[in-house]
Amino acid sequence: MVSILRKSRTEFSPxxxxxxxxxxxxxxxxxxxxxxxxxxxxxxxRKTTIRGTFRNLTKxxxxxxxxxxxxxxxxxxxxxxxxxxxxxxxxxxxxxxxVMAGILTPxxxxxxxxxxxxxxLTLGAGFDVELxxxxxxxxxxxxxxxxxxxxxxxxxxxxxxxxxxxxIDAQIRTYSSGMRARLGFSIATAVDPxxxxxxxxxxxxxxxxxxxxxxxxxxxxxxxxxxxxxxxDLNWAEEFCNRAMLLEKGRIIAxxxxxxxxxxxxxxxxxxxxERDAEIARQVAAATA
Amino acid sequence: MATTTRPVRRIQTRARPxxxxxxxxxxxxxWSRRQLARYLVQADMIKHGANTVLGNIWWVLDPLLxxxxxxxxxxxxxGKGGADYPLFVFAAILPWKWFSSSMSDAILSVTSxxxxxxxxxxxxxxxxxxxxxxxxxxxxxxxxxxxAMMLLFYADxxxxxxxxxxxxxxxxxxxxxxxxxxxxxINVFFRDLGNLERHLVRLWFYLSPALYATKDxxxxxYGILAELYKLNPWVVLFESxxxxxxxxxxxxxxxxxxAGLGILLLVSFIMIGFATFVFKxxxxxxxxxx
Numbered sequence: 001m002v003s004i005l006r007k008s009r010t011e012f013s014p015x016x017x018x019x020x021x022x023x024x025x026x027x028x029x030x031x032x033x034x035x036x037x038x039x040x041x042x043x044x045x046r047k048t049t050i051r052g053t054f055r056n057l058t059k060x061x062x063x064x065x066x067x068x069x070x071x072x073x074x075x076x077x078x079x080x081x082x083x084x085x086x087x088x089x090x091x092x093x094x095x096x097x098x099v100m101a102g103i104l105t106p107x108x109x110x111x112x113x114x115x116x117x118x119x120x121l122t123l124g125a126g127f128d129v130e131l132x133x134x135x136x137x138x139x140x141x142x143x144x145x146x147x148x149x150x151x152x153x154x155x156x157x158x159x160x161x162x163x164x165x166x167x168i169d170a171q172i173r174t175y176s177s178g179m180r181a182r183l184g185f186s187i188a189t190a191v192d193p194x195x196x197x198x199x200x201x202x203x204x205x206x207x208x209x210x211x212x213x214x215x216x217x218x219x220x221x222x223x224x225x226x227x228x229x230x231x232x233d234l235n236w237a238e239e240f241c242n243r244a245m246l247l248e249k250g251r252i253i254a255x256x257x258x259x260x261x262x263x264x265x266x267x268x269x270x271x272x273x274x275e276r277d278a279e280i281a282r283q284v285a286a287a288t289a
Numbered sequence: 290m291a292t293t294t295r296p297v298r299r300i301q302t303r304a305r306p307x308x309x310x311x312x313x314x315x316x317x318x319x320w321s322r323r324q325l326a327r328y329l330v331q332a333d334m335i336k337h338g339a340n341t342v343l344g345n346i347w348w349v350l351d352p353l354l355x356x357x358x359x360x361x362x363x364x365x366x367x368g369k370g371g372a373d374y375p376l377f378v379f380a381a382i383l384p385w386k387w388f389s390s391s392m393s394d395a396i397l398s399v400t401s402x403x404x405x406x407x408x409x410x411x412x413x414x415x416x417x418x419x420x421x422x423x424x425x426x427x428x429x430x431x432x433x434x435x436x437a438m439m440l441l442f443y444a445d446x447x448x449x450x451x452x453x454x455x456x457x458x459x460x461x462x463x464x465x466x467x468x469x470x471x472x473x474x475i476n477v478f479f480r481d482l483g484n485l486e487r488h489l490v491r492l493w494f495y496l497s498p499a500l501y502a503t504k505d506x507x508x509x510x511y512g513i514l515a516e517l518y519k520l521n522p523w524v525v526l527f528e529s530x531x532x533x534x535x536x537x538x539x540x541x542x543x544x545x546x547x548a549g550l551g552i553l554l555l556v557s558f559i560m561i562g563f564a565t566f567v568f569k570x571x572x573x574x575x576x577x578x579x
Contacts, residue, residue: 003560039516040577097562102410110301117298126405130336139332142325 030226115194395469
């Protein structure tokens with residue numbers, strides 16, 4: 001508890017027109033990440049209980065038990081660019097998206113975002129399953145801070161793109177995971193963001209919606225919007241992103257054309273797998289000897 | 290396109306803001322996101338109405354059934370309780386149901402929205418505020434059986450003082466708001482707070498003059514405890530509700546304890562400031578812990 005109180009926190013300069021700096025405003029990028037670092041305090045684990053805390057308190061002095069999920073991460077996203085972030089599980093990809101969305105506070109470094117940002121992290125997970133699709137669209141808009149009138153104007157477009165028919169007035173609990181994903185995608189891309197942040201969306205949904213959502217992403221990219229996405233679909237990264245970044249253990253390993261970075265990622269993960277297999281083989285051999 | 294002017298937003302570490310700054314920021318967030326709070330209250334109403342067969346009927350039935358239980362226990366079995374005891378109990382159950390449900394909803398308000406907190410940047414302080422406000426609706430529904438009961442059985446107790454119920458309720462709202470905000474934040478870090486809270490709230494109910502009147506207690510018997518008892522905010526609140534609905538010190542409905550309510554309101558505002566400070570200080574860690 002005490003250590004949280006000591007943490008520094010995020011600053012958001014108010015995003016209204018009044019806060020526009022004088023002079024030329026276009027900085028030439030949509031987003032710039034500078035020397036970003038995120039540190040987790042491992043004492044703040046999930047779902048603590050009061051008893052658990054007393055247990056932990058007795059351990060405080062032993063080590064400081066913090067962990068850098070991201071360190072020394074710097075990059076820029078240019079106008080119209082779609083950047084794919086790839087990497088093995090636990091590389092810090094989702095953490096990076098959360099910082100960019102303003103949900104997590106950097107422990108060091110900074111991010112500059114030009115314009116309005118929209119996030120699509122773990123599609124549809126934020127839905128209230130007891131409400132209808134329609135109510136969820138309005139609620140999502142309110143969470144994102146979009147004016148109610150504006151949201152109601154966008155409602156028909158969102159419903160049409162999600163293509164879930166009569167289900168729009170049914171509770172979300174009755175939706176298939178594909179329908180949830182479609183609705184989530186539809187909401188996040190309908191709000192006309194300047195920077196769109198996507199976490200593994202395009203693998204979900206059926207083939208038809210895949211094509212449709214790919215087209216929507218391409219449109220957004222063409223309209224000089226920046227897109228950052230985390231994906232396990234390496235083909236997608238190669239085909240539709242114009243840049244890729246490989247993250248491992250919270251550090252940038254490579255950055256460049258998607259083809260090259262994806263090739264490097266495949267090579268490295270193959271090698272890692274071989275090493276793991278060899279290690280297991282060694283252990284098995286040692287155990288049987 | 291590149292020439293369009295767009296605001297630049299910076300996300301970075303900054304020196305820890307002072308308490309006043311945090312409180313002002315928190316209150317401003319609540320105000321600027323009142324739309325979200327309203328949607329959350331509406332969502333809550335839809336869920337409460339849609340999930341049960343009888344729907345909103347329960348909002349009317351619930352306090353009535355609870356009253357029946359207490360009347361059976363105190364008046365019939367123990368043979369205690371004064372004249373028109375059902376009305377006396379009902380006048381206390383109604384606000385208490387609002388308070389206890391606000392507390393239990395608010396405690397879970399942040400943790401139950403963990404998915405959206407990890408996805409979208411929004412001021413989480415709106416969540417406990419909405420949970421507290423949701424209770425107002427069930428309180429208003431509870432006034433229906435209250436007035437029905439008074440018209441049918443206790444017409445002699447109907448006075449213009451009934452119009453002062455909203456004034457007492459307003460003080461209750463601000464008082465519970467402060468507790469709800471602070472508990473919602475703490476529950477993120479201690480998930481078993483809800484268990485503890487349930488028992489504490491129940492204990493609090495029996496320690497407050499809901500089923501009995503303060504004047505029934507013998508001060509000589511309790512000594513210093515009797516003085517401490519008066520510090521309980523629910524003494525002021527319950528007595529005020531009893532004053533305007535059931536009977537004041539003169540045996541007929543009268544004005545509430547204005548001085549007590551005024552002090553409690555002032556204390557509540559200070560507590561809201563403190564609660565907002567605690568909440569805002571802990572908020573940056575929510576996404577990491579959830």
